[in-house]
Amino acid sequence: MSEDQWNPGSLMEASGAYWKSCTIHTGVKLGIFTLLGGEALTAREIADRIHGNPRGLGILLNALSAMDLLAKNGETFSNPPFALKYLTRESPDYIGHILMHHHHLVSSWERLDEAALAGAPVRHEQKDRGKEEQESFLLGMYNNASLSAPDVADAVDLSGCATLLDLGGGPGTYAIQFCKKNPQLRAWVYDLAGTEPFAVSIIDKHLMGDRVGFVPFDFISHSFTDADRFDAAWLSHILHGESEAQARSVIAKASATLHPGGKLLIHEFILEDTKDSPLFPALFSLNMLAVTDHGRAYSYSELGTMMEQSGLTAIRRIDYGSPKGTAVIEGIKA
The missing domain is CATH 3.40.50.150 (Vaccinia Virus protein VP39)
Incomplete structure (x- = not known):
């Protein structure tokens, strides 16, 4: 982005870009896209299936729809074709593993100031990975x-x-x-x-x-x-x-x-x-x-x-x- 493109609006948009990232990560982590598959379900139906809160999940589903990651029709939510292809686990083109790898990196990025000041990592990627993180990393690299x-x-x-x-x-x-x-x-x-x-x-x-x-x-x-x-x-x-x-x-x-x-x-x-x-x-x-x-x-x-x-x-x-x-x-x- 050139100098004349930076202004308070573009600075705030870049600053808050992680809101979108975290929304995607949450949808994948909760398995929303995989749960929906080819169905159209309401927030309450989704909440019942994953034992969640209808209000909280409704807000998440609306945000995913606002990002065009889900399609909303009345009170139901469904996967658009690209979500079926890339965000449902049954698909051979599923890329959720690399998205979860990005999710696991967030805790390091929020401490980037410490890393920059010390010139040293805030965590060691290999040593600090749990089983879930290691799976996301390996499968994400494969993605x-x-x-x-x-x-x-x-x-x-x-x-x-x-x-x-x-x-x-x-x-x-x-x-x-x-x-x-x-x-x-x-x-x-x-x-x-x-x-x-x-x-x-x-x-x-x-x-x-x-x-x-x-x-x-x-x-x-x-x-x-x-x-x-x-x-x-x-x-x-x-x-x-x-x-x-x-x-x-x-x-x-x-x-x-x-x-x-x-x-x-x-x-x-x-x-x-x-x-x-x-x-x-x-x-x-x-x-x-x-x-x-x-x-x-x-x-x-x-x-x-x-x-x-x-x-x-x-x-x-x-x-x-x-x-x-x-x-x-x-x-x-x-």
């Missing part, structure tokens, strides 16, 4: 990756690669999509042991168990063996959680696994060199400040320099139309 992976696979050329390392790849969403796009490719997801059951379930869901494997691995504390050699390495959204020194170390580790001529591919929210744009990576850096010890978004020049220091050449940026300042940086092993 996010599922939306972008097809476009990424179209933009990245792996036609000359037979083996792929997906480092810190969680459920292997990108590895799966790369293998679907490239019939000759086999991939291995290297991630924490606790992620394996979820990853195996997603790999099996996509019928890719014969081409995508899982290896328990901590990319900070573990080292690769001489047998770990690949034609390409994929690092998607793992560097922003680490310090510059740790990010450089991870890039060096991954680069060392590549055959000569192999490709290292970094997928991140990428800042301009001035660090004040694009907006989403700049805000994402604040999120990392609040929940990690040293994490932040990095600029193209910073990541490119780290790649050069690891012996990579022909470094280039691959844009695939992401609206959040996300892109892929490719480097070739000399």
